[in-house]
Amino acid sequence: MKTAQEMRPNSVALIDGQPWLIQKAEFTKSGRNSAIVKMKLKNLLTGSSTETVYKVDDKMEPVILERIDVTYSYASDSLYVFMDEEFNQYELNAEDLESVLPYIVDGMTETCAAVFFEGKVISVDLPTIIVRQITYTEGSARGDTTGKVMKPAQLANGTEVKVADFCEIDDWIEIDTRTGEYKSRAKAPV
Numbered sequence: 001m002k003t004a005q006e007m008r009p010n011s012v013a014l015i016d017g018q019p020w021l022i023q024k025a026e027f028t029k030s031g032r033n034s035a036i037v038k039m040k041l042k043n044l045l046t047g048s049s050t051e052t053v054y055k056v057d058d059k060m061e062p063v064i065l066e067r068i069d070v071t072y073s074y075a076s077d078s079l080y081v082f083m084d085e086e087f088n089q090y091e092l093n094a095e096d097l098e099s100v101l102p103y104i105v106d107g108m109t110e111t112c113a114a115v116f117f118e119g120k121v122i123s124v125d126l127p128t129i130i131v132r133q134i135t136y137t138e139g140s141a142r143g144d145t146t147g148k149v150m151k152p153a154q155l156a157n158g159t160e161v162k163v164a165d166f167c168e169i170d171d172w173i174e175i176d177t178r179t180g181e182y183k184s185r186a187k188a189p190v
Contacts, residue, residue, distance in 0.1 A: 002059070005027060012044065021044055027056070131173070131174055131175075172186045
C-alpha cells in the first residue's frame with residue numbers, strides 16, 4: 001500500500017475495486033488544514049473521469065502494469081499512434097496522454113513505454129529526461145548571471161517552460177517530464 005502523496009501521474013491505483021489512472025496529482029498544504037492531494041482520475045474499465053481530494057496519508061493500492069517499449073509515430077485528429085519494434089500500432093486519445101502531451105512532438109526519437117492493463121493500452125510514459133529546442137524566448141535581462149533567474153520559453157509544439165535567463169532561441173534544453181522543469185542546456189540530438 002502507498003499513501004496518496006506517493007502516487008504519481010500515470011500510475012494506477014485500485015480504488016473501490018476499480019482500476020483508476022491518476023492523470024494529475026497536486027499536493028497542497030494550507031496553513032491550518034491538513035495537507036491534501038487533489039487528483040484527476042480516469043476509470044480504466046468505464047472511461048469515466050473524476051476529480052477528487054485525498055488526505056496525504058490515505059492508503060491506496062498500486063496496480064502493477066505491463067509495459068512495452070514504443071516510439072511515437074504520428075497524430076491523427078485527437079489520436080496519437082505509437083509503434084513497437086514489431087510494428088504493432090497502439091492508438092491513444094489526447095485525454096489518455098494529458099500529462100505527457102506537452103512533450104510529444106513530430107519526429108521525436110525517444111523510446112517511450114506503452115502501459116497496458118488487462119491487454120489494453122492505457123497510457124504512455126516518456127523517458128524521465130527529454131531534449132527539446134526553444135523556438136521563442138525573450139532576451140536576457142542584464143545583471144544576474146547566476147542561472148537562478150528564470151524566464152518563459154516556448155517549445156516547437158507551443159508548450160511553455162521556465163528556463164534559465166541565459167537560454168536563447170534555438171538552444172536545446174533538458175526537461176524533466178515528471179515535473180515539467182528545465183534541467184540544463186543540452187547538445188542537439190544526433
